[in-house]
Amino acid sequence: MAPPPPPPELIDDAIAEILLRLPPDDPACFVRASLVCKLWRRILSNPTFPDRYREFHRTPPLLGFLGSNYSYCRASKVSRFDPITTRIPFLEPEFDCRALDCRHGRVLFDMVGGTKGSLAVGDPITGDHKLLADPDPDPISFYRSGVVLCAVDGCNHRGCHGGPFVVVFVSTPSNNDGTKGTRAWVYSSETAAWSSPASLQLPKGSSVYKKRGAHVGDQIYFLLTDTRILKYDLGKHCLTTICLPAMYTNCHRGSLITMDDGSSLGFVVIEDSTLHLWARKVNLDGSMAWVQDRVVLLNNLVPIIPTAHTHGLVNVIGFAEGVDILLLGEDASGYMFDLKSGQFKKLSNPEYHYYDVFPYLSFFIPDFGSRKSPLPVETKQ
Structure with a gap:
């Protein structure tokens, strides 16, 4: 019996919609998401992403x-x-x-x-x-x-x-x-x-x-x-x-x-x-x-x-x-x-x-396109 076909890949726009919903009060989520794959990191590195993210959430966390x-x-x-x-x-x-x-x-x-x-x-x-x-x-x-x-x-x-x-x-x-x-x-x-x-x-x-x-x-x-x-x-x-x-x-x-x-x-x-x-x-x-x-x-x-x-x-x-x-x-x-x-x-x-x-x-969205920007660090509750 042939193995089932792999699940269809999400298109870039769908992934971007998912990333827009990362919680703004936990900036470390951006770091974890950027490590999933190159595609996710590329979307997060897009110069338009920060403005879209702020517009989506509106109120700074x-x-x-x-x-x-x-x-x-x-x-x-x-x-x-x-x-x-x-x-x-x-x-x-x-x-x-x-x-x-x-x-x-x-x-x-x-x-x-x-x-x-x-x-x-x-x-x-x-x-x-x-x-x-x-x-x-x-x-x-x-x-x-x-x-x-x-x-x-x-x-x-x-x-x-x-x-x-x-x-x-x-x-x-x-x-x-x-x-x-x-x-x-x-x-x-x-x-x-x-x-x-x-x-x-x-x-x-x-x-x-x-x-x-x-x-x-x-x-x-x-x-x-x-x-x-x-x-x-x-x-x-x-x-x-x-x-x-x-x-x-x-x-x-x-x-x-x-x-x-x-x-x-x-x-x-x-x-x-x-x-x-x-x-x-x-x-x-x-x-x-x-x-x-x-x-x-x-x-x-x-x-x-x-x-x-x-x-x-x-x-x-x-x-x-x-x-x-x-x-x-x-x-x-x-x-x-x-x-x-x-x-x-x-x-x-x-x-x-x-x-x-x-x-x-404030919104804290790491600049993954710049090596000068340090990444947020999680702290214990």
């Missing part, structure tokens, strides 16, 4: 977290990258600089090691980075923050690595006695220059808080150390303030987030194991006001058990824009909370306590 530990001494701040499934080869596990922001595939660093008085914008996917001269006349101030944004109008931010960017940087003098203004500068990569500063006088003791800012339209928002929020208008180049929801006396356990697909400012805070989520909405008279969006009882979803090393206090330490995931931390553990599904997931215990965590979202 969450690849890991960039965390900065807490200290009142800028020189002791160390940032660390913790991948979820795959180690990004260009990004060192630890580095001597403080992360200020992580957005649109780029990371903004405050350099605190050998390069004094400098900021840097890095692209973890390509390994490229650019040093920026520090515009702050008080470069040792602890009260500094900033955001990095893609500067391409209408960009979908699925693969804007290497394109133009802007940095909005804000700082309050170290000893704010009420006579020195808080300033904001804008850096453009296209002009390679900082703008003149916008300035706003804040009351004595009110300073820029060292947490990540929020970006809504042309407005950038930063928490202050009192009951207010600093607002920078990118189009008008001016600073103003708005208030937190009235019942909060400080922002220490809260964070600014974006809501409604990035069109609204949000504020999230945890009190007595209860998560309160607020959104800033337009009233019928056209004015803006805080509206409570929801209340979540954390003890009903995840046990927060005090130990000898923790008081069981949970703080909001990060927010993943685009996927609506909150990062919650206490002294011993970290958690991801999906605002859409309401699901919790425990993260691996950090080696030190994170004060602020920046989720890194």
Whole structure:
């Protein structure tokens, strides 16, 4: 009896459709697929494949977290990258600089090691980075923050690595006695220059808080150390303030987030194991006001058990824009909370306590056509 005929071979288009469905949150899958045969590797090496892949999946995946530990001494701040499934080869596990922001595939660093008085914008996917001269006349101030944004109008931010960017940087003098203004500068990569500063006088003791800012339209928002929020208008180049929801006396356990697909400012805070989520909405008279969006009882979803090393206090330490995931931390553990599904997931215990965590979202598609591009490495769960 004659052996059965071999199964028909898949045509290239069918194989490409299969490869387009590789999970974007595990870039090591590309390496395994490239080893199947020369045909698969050739399809993955096609210059058009990355754009097709990003268009198919649309939302960049969450690849890991960039965390900065807490200290009142800028020189002791160390940032660390913790991948979820795959180690990004260009990004060192630890580095001597403080992360200020992580957005649109780029990371903004405050350099605190050998390069004094400098900021840097890095692209973890390509390994490229650019040093920026520090515009702050008080470069040792602890009260500094900033955001990095893609500067391409209408960009979908699925693969804007290497394109133009802007940095909005804000700082309050170290000893704010009420006579020195808080300033904001804008850096453009296209002009390679900082703008003149916008300035706003804040009351004595009110300073820029060292947490990540929020970006809504042309407005950038930063928490202050009192009951207010600093607002920078990118189009008008001016600073103003708005208030937190009235019942909060400080922002220490809260964070600014974006809501409604990035069109609204949000504020999230945890009190007595209860998560309160607020959104800033337009009233019928056209004015803006805080509206409570929801209340979540954390003890009903995840046990927060005090130990000898923790008081069981949970703080909001990060927010993943685009996927609506909150990062919650206490002294011993970290958690991801999906605002859409309401699901919790425990993260691996950090080696030190994170004060602020920046989720890194990006497509990481290895360039198999270039020998210069390292391949992702799987990590143990």
